[in-house]
Amino acid sequence: MLVSIFLAIALVQGVPMAVKSQEIIDPIDRVVSAGLMNKDGSGNFNAEGLVSRADLAMILVKTFGLERRKTAQKPDMELPDVPKSYWAYSAIQTVLKTGTMSGYRDGMFFPNQRVTRAEALAIFAQAYGVFQFPEPSISEILAKYPDAGDIPSWARKSMATALYEGFVNVDLATNKINPLKPMTRGDTAYALSKYLERQVRPTSLPVPGEQPPDRGVGR
DSSP: OHHHHHHHHHHHHHHHHHHHHTOOOOHHHHHHHTTSSOOOTTSOOOTTOBOBHHHHHHHHHHHHTGGGSGGGGSOOOOOTTOOTTSTTHHHHHHHHHTTSSOOOGGGOOOTTOBOBHHHHHHHHHHHHOEEOOOHHHHHHHHTTSTTGGGSOGGGHHHHHHHHHTTOSOOOTTTOOOOTTSBOBHHHHHHHHHHHHHHTTSOOOOSSTTOOOOOEEOOO
16 A cells, blocks of 8 residues: 555656656757857847848758858858958858859849848758759648648749748648748747757658658758
8 A cells, every 4th residue: 555655656757757858948048058059149049130141051061060061161152242341251162062052143142141041941951951843742741731832933942941840930720831921030049959869869751651862951
């Protein structure tokens, strides 16, 4: 009888510990702790702040260690709008040399230009490694979202990867992915947090009966 009582007490006391171990970590806290994004001097994250191409370049280099890739060792490129004194010069050079991001006409990078959710999430997926889904699988994944038709054609496969891996914070009320809206710091923190989770959690298959997809370098 006493043994049963002790076991019952132990089980009851163990419940808070089990719940605590499964406690959901806030995406912002997770990415700040990982050193992938920062708060300002006042301790504000500014989740609604918009993400520029320079911001995205810096985040991608930090997240994926792009500077360690062989192609990152190539000579620097001449960029009329990104002088060596620019705060994100090294990161921008790295994303260009590794093919993670592309420049524009006349060798311009437009570092201060804001990125849309489709652009940012597709580029993020490219740095992660785009799954080489066949077109029917891509269409099936994207068909779940009413505004998937707004995704640029070049980003469809990458966005399918981002959605499949759970990097996209879908609007719970409408199930929209809002691909043409500006990418916010909060959106970015969500994607980064899910990426960090993916390092310890296995992937599930998006299409019943389908073989695990090959993941290759993006465009």
